Amino acid sequence: MEYPFQIIGIIRSCFKEKFGVPRQPGLATEARATLELQPPYDRPESLTGLEGFSHLWVVFVFHQALRDGWRPTVRPPRLGGNRRIGVFASRSPFRPNPIGLSVVALEKIDTSSAGCHLHLRGADLLDGTPVLDIKPYVPYCDALPEATAGFASAPPEEVFAVGFSEVAEVQCAAREAAGNPGLRKLIEQLLRLDPRPAYCSRRSPDEDGKPARQFGMRLYDIDLRWRVEEGRVLVTELLAVPDAGTGG
Amino acid sequence: MEYPFQIIGIIRSCFKEKFGVPRQPGLATEARATLELQPPYDRPESLTGLEGFSHLWVVFVFHQALRDGWRPTVRPPRLGGNRRIGVFASRSPFRPNPIGLSVVALEKIDTSSAGCHLHLRGADLLDGTPVLDIKPYVPYCDALPEATAGFASAPPEEVFAVGFSEVAEVQCAAREAAGNPGLRKLIEQLLRLDPRPAYCSRRSPDEDGKPARQFGMRLYDIDLRWRVEEGRVLVTELLAVPDAGTGG
Numbered sequence: 001m002e003y004p005f006q007i008i009g010i011i012r013s014c015f016k017e018k019f020g021v022p023r024q025p026g027l028a029t030e031a032r033a034t035l036e037l038q039p040p041y042d043r044p045e046s047l048t049g050l051e052g053f054s055h056l057w058v059v060f061v062f063h064q065a066l067r068d069g070w071r072p073t074v075r076p077p078r079l080g081g082n083r084r085i086g087v088f089a090s091r092s093p094f095r096p097n098p099i100g101l102s103v104v105a106l107e108k109i110d111t112s113s114a115g116c117h118l119h120l121r122g123a124d125l126l127d128g129t130p131v132l133d134i135k136p137y138v139p140y141c142d143a144l145p146e147a148t149a150g151f152a153s154a155p156p157e158e159v160f161a162v163g164f165s166e167v168a169e170v171q172c173a174a175r176e177a178a179g180n181p182g183l184r185k186l187i188e189q190l191l192r193l194d195p196r197p198a199y200c201s202r203r204s205p206d207e208d209g210k211p212a213r214q215f216g217m218r219l220y221d222i223d224l225r226w227r228v229e230e231g232r233v234l235v236t237e238l239l240a241v242p243d244a245g246t247g248g
Numbered sequence: 249m250e251y252p253f254q255i256i257g258i259i260r261s262c263f264k265e266k267f268g269v270p271r272q273p274g275l276a277t278e279a280r281a282t283l284e285l286q287p288p289y290d291r292p293e294s295l296t297g298l299e300g301f302s303h304l305w306v307v308f309v310f311h312q313a314l315r316d317g318w319r320p321t322v323r324p325p326r327l328g329g330n331r332r333i334g335v336f337a338s339r340s341p342f343r344p345n346p347i348g349l350s351v352v353a354l355e356k357i358d359t360s361s362a363g364c365h366l367h368l369r370g371a372d373l374l375d376g377t378p379v380l381d382i383k384p385y386v387p388y389c390d391a392l393p394e395a396t397a398g399f400a401s402a403p404p405e406e407v408f409a410v411g412f413s414e415v416a417e418v419q420c421a422a423r424e425a426a427g428n429p430g431l432r433k434l435i436e437q438l439l440r441l442d443p444r445p446a447y448c449s450r451r452s453p454d455e456d457g458k459p460a461r462q463f464g465m466r467l468y469d470i471d472l473r474w475r476v477e478e479g480r481v482l483v484t485e486l487l488a489v490p491d492a493g494t495g496g
Contacts, residue, residue, distance in 0.1 A: 003309055003380070004250040005345040024389040041344050046320040049333035052398020059307070059347055061251055072294040085297035088382040096289050097253040097380045099307055101349070103390060132251070132345045134336040140403040141272040142351060143393040147385050150300020155388040 008041040009131035020217035025102040025124045030186035033123040037116040044111035055137035062093035159194040161232040171238035256289040257379035268465035273350040273372045278434035281371040285364040292359035303385035309378045310341035407442040409480040419486040
């Protein structure tokens, strides 16, 4: 038996590709997203009372994991990518039903313009993510701070200090002024967690004589360039993405 | 666009009908349930590592709400059943996609017998509930005790003291001895919250001269009979359900 579910909304977020998206919500409070309700679900009255809640659950589809199917075990990045655990003991996107669950801060509800938009903070959601449901976060039943959590009992370590090159400083300030508030803080929040794939972070390229590898990730319409150097992250450049604006 | 999701498991629980099921998980810690993984998802290795977690999320289908569809506003029992709020500000089962979300305590994982069974406590899940996903509860991202929660900021009041008639005392003790441990405590946990429909709890039938109304709810294979009398709940009888065992 199958249950066919409809898309009730779409996420618009600063994260344009999987690389660099925080592995859990709340790790990057400056990560902004908008949830746009889709017809026929874009009824302002469906949100009445939600303004009293500081946080909400977003139940969504891991749409970039759909074609890959599932396996009974996965290798979570938290365990260095080389230890296998059961898929149901993980929050991996590659699950029998690729349903994701994230708690996000609700900043503002906008039903005045064309459409119903929820402005969110602290999201770990890729741009274009299809949303299946929104539920209020109810601390008396959802918040269990004393729960024990096996290998995921503490947040990921903040591995790196994050510095900016002179060029990157100027580019970042210009972007903030032009409409990306909190951009510098967001970049710091993302890069201090070491978003590199596990096989890169296990070795230190600048120690074996080769030049440090350059990484790039897309944030808003920016191609963010950085490398790991002398035990810290150096942001080298913020380049404009040529086709930005046409992507979803 | 639709997403077709598969059932990965089925809930077996003490709650055989909607009436009397706690409105949120965690309110009745004695409420026991078993989650049975269904083929082809009943692979013991899919649960490896889950034993380190004290709690898990069950993502499920409100299967008894499927035929009723959704409306943009609902009248939650918490607000006395007469104030409307948006469906997305509620945890009502009558939602665009009838997906439910409950955190439950994980007591034991049993993959030794035929099948993969998770033994749960504190569930608010109806017997026969189809399960779409299991996720570990990760307190560093899921637990936000300081979140604010509008009209649902405190757990429901425990309205009533719960007493047992002499007959009910004997019947309950016999049931506990015969394989329903914690039954008396479960009954107290359920009835102290006043599960009566809002239109009944707003008036007090024994004050207007009519005899107190008798209520019945099914728990395991028991037809539990009780009434509200002199400001408390009196459990009058625990009857055997004739066709118990054939229902699912």
